Amino acid sequence: MLNDMDKTVLFCNxxxxxxxxxxxxxxxxxxxAKYMMTLKWVEKLVPExxxxxxxxxxxxxxxxxxxKEHERQTTLDFHHQLKGAILDAVDEGLIQxxxxxxxxxxxxxxxxxxxxxxxxxxxxxxxxxxxIKEEPNWDWFILLVAKxxxxxxxxxxxxxxxxxxxxxxLSISKTWDYKGEGGFLPTKNKxxxxxxxxxxxxxxxxxxxxKGMPEDKPIFVGEDKIYNxxxxxxxxxxxxxxxxxxISIHGLRHTHVSLSQGYFWDSLSDCLR
Numbered sequence: 055m056l057n058d059m060d061k062t063v064l065f066c067n068x069x070x071x072x073x074x075x076x077x078x079x080x081x082x083x084x085x086x087a088k089y090m091m092t093l094k095w096v097e098k099l100v101p102e103x104x105x106x107x108x109x110x111x112x113x114x115x116x117x118x119x120x121x122k123e124h125e126r127q128t129t130l131d132f133h134h135q136l137k138g139a140i141l142d143a144v145d146e147g148l149i150q151x152x153x154x155x156x157x158x159x160x161x162x163x164x165x166x167x168x169x170x171x172x173x174x175x176x177x178x179x180x181x182x183x184x185x186i187k188e189e190p191n192w193d194w195f196i197l198l199v200a201k202x203x204x205x206x207x208x209x210x211x212x213x214x215x216x217x218x219x220x221x222x223x224l225s226i227s228k229t230w231d232y233k234g235e236g237g238f239l240p241t242k243n244k245x246x247x248x249x250x251x252x253x254x255x256x257x258x259x260x261x262x263x264x265k266g267m268p269e270d271k272p273i274f275v276g277e278d279k280i281y282n283x284x285x286x287x288x289x290x291x292x293x294x295x296x297x298x299x300x301i302s303i304h305g306l307r308h309t310h311v312s313l314s315q316g317y318f319w320d321s322l323s324d325c326l327r
Contacts, residue, residue, distance in 0.1 A: 061106035061148050066097045068105050068148070072139040082242075083234055092135045095120060105148050108140065113153040118160060126161030133159060171308035176298040183296050190263060192288040195274050198260075199303055202250045203310030205229070206282055206303050211238055212273055214264035219257045224250045230272060232280045 059068060073089045081089075099119050103112060121129040133154070143149045172180065181200065184193040199209050202224060210230035217224055227247050228238045241247050252260075264273060274280075286302045293300040301309070 059105075059146075059148065062104050063148075065100060065103045065105045065108055066093065068143060069093055069096055069136070069139050072142060076138075076142075082239075083231075088131070089135055092132055095132065096136070105143055108143075108149055108153050110151075110153045110155065110157075113140070114157060117157060121160040121162070124161055125164050126159055127164075129161045130159050133157060170301065170305050171312050172299060172301060172305070174313060176296070177309055177313070179296045179298055180292055183292050186259065188263075190273050192274075192285050193292075194263065195285060196289055196292070196303070196306065198256075199306045200310065201256055202252065203307050204250070205242070205246075205307065206285070207232060207239075208241065208246075210272060210274055210280065213270055214267050214273065215269040217252075217257075217260060217264065219261045222252050222254065222257055224252050226250060230275060230280075232282070236275070236279075 059071075070093055073086075073093060077086060077089055096116075100112075100116055103116075117129060117133060120132050124132070137154045140149065140154055141152065144152050177200065181197065184197055185191070186193055186197065195209060198204065198212070199206070202209075204212075204226060207229035208226050210232055211228045212224070212226075216227070226241065226249070229241055231237050231239045267273065282303065289303060289306075290300050
């Protein structure tokens with residue numbers, strides 16, 4: 055156990071065991087992967103650093119070395135993922151004083167940010183360019199995300215039973231594990247469980263699409279593994295064909311949030327007629 059370690063243990067070994075004891079099984083796999091990436095950087099930057107030698111200067115140097123290859127926000131995340139383990143080490147008497155106190159967060163100059171959302175005209179143009187067939191395809195998926203603002207994993211998990219066509223709502227209560235072995239997972243947090251209002255054109259379109267489909271099976275998930283990049287490529291191709299700004303599927307979520315949902319979404323429905 056952690057409290058059995060002595061002060062000469064390597065910091066990277068302490069951190070590895072801390073993550074396994076306190077984080078494994080308590081956080082989402084995606085978050086766990088970030089902790090494991092932090093561990094790899096610790097092993098790379100300070101492989102010989104003993105926990106008893108983790109002073110404020112040594113810790114600041116670790117952050118500085120990490121910041122040479124990362125932007126400030128990424129360095130801040132790195133700091134936060136290390137701090138919990140270090141404070142526990144202080145509590146356990148392995149470190150005399152908190153070395154993270156007054157840490158200075160640095161980082162590379164951020165890259166030019168890509169356009170994250172479309173304006174009204176661009177979204178009109180994109181929707182009109184979609185090839186909505188009788189069978190589910192990624193154009194159907196793009197349409198659903200654009201009209202609801204769902205996360206990628208949430209949209210993948212949508213089943214026919216999630217639609218309440220009579221009340222014009224769509225229930226979001228789960229996500230799809232597209233990064234792992236597949237299968238349903240909980241939403242990002244409790245507040246992510248919600249019902250989304252859908253317009254009557256989506257009701258008409260999707261009520262026809264899901265006829266005969268298994269009620270509890272995802273509409274857009276087949277036998278092949280799904281990659282976020284595959285859908286982003288389809289979306290990028292449509293954007294290029296339309297001559298509009300190229301965005302990602304997540305950018306459609308930004309677009310939905312940025313645009314008013316009143317008259318704009320009513321007028322956008324005309325594109326589906």
